[in-house]
Amino acid sequence: MKARRDVFQAIADPTRRAIIGLLAQQTLTLNTVAENFSMSQPAISKHMRILTECGLVIIVKQGRERHCTASFKALEEVAQWAEQYRRFWTDRLDTLEQLLNEEE
Amino acid sequence: MKARRDVFQAIADPTRRAIIGLLAQQTLTLNTVAENFSMSQPAISKHMRILTECGLVIIVKQGRERHCTASFKALEEVAQWAEQYRRFWTDRLDTLEQLLNEEE
DNA sequence: TATTTGCTAAACCAAACGGTTATACATACT
């Protein structure tokens, strides 16, 4: 049964975003990932669990090692959510601009 | 002095994303926003504070009312972060696809 | 002036978060 974590919540943590950045370059074992951070292996294990629960990382067991691969499909939801508002922030007649101009 | 909240953390909460969705359509007073949710007005006040601290909402005092306007510029960071990985998830030879195919 | 309205602030609370250390365990090495 999948916990079906929210991807928005998963990427809220800077360490997890950094893990995704690392894994974007190459698949790494859990320990190798952990070496890139100044925190314990169990801490990284926990982050990795959250990332897998929302589908951002896939773990393949290979012997005693865990090969972690980033899976970016889940980021589509995030990109789309943010992008739907793009017209607002690229529009020069944006309400924000108006407000700022009034106050300056 | 701005608290400079992390926008990723701000949008992690579904209620806050819903507030942004509401304000994308029109500027609303704090109370009007609160009426759209099944929680107390102080709770919405707190969410609104977080949203303003990271620049996602701008509040203009008008008499005793607070007019809340969404400001989407801060979402650019989110969109760009997610989009940098787009090539990975649109690529059919994506590593995820490979992994899934191997397992099925 | 008294009352209502819109909102903030304070105090509180349970649950979740993000980390730790210690332990356990399966796999690989000698």
Add this chain to the structure above:
DNA sequence: AGTATGTATAACCGTTTGGTTTAGCAAATA
């Protein structure tokens, strides 16, 4: 067989989160 390695799990802990209720206050209304 014994040891070392890679990882998971459990127990624990302080802080943060997301909500509540109550009280307070300034602005609008009667």
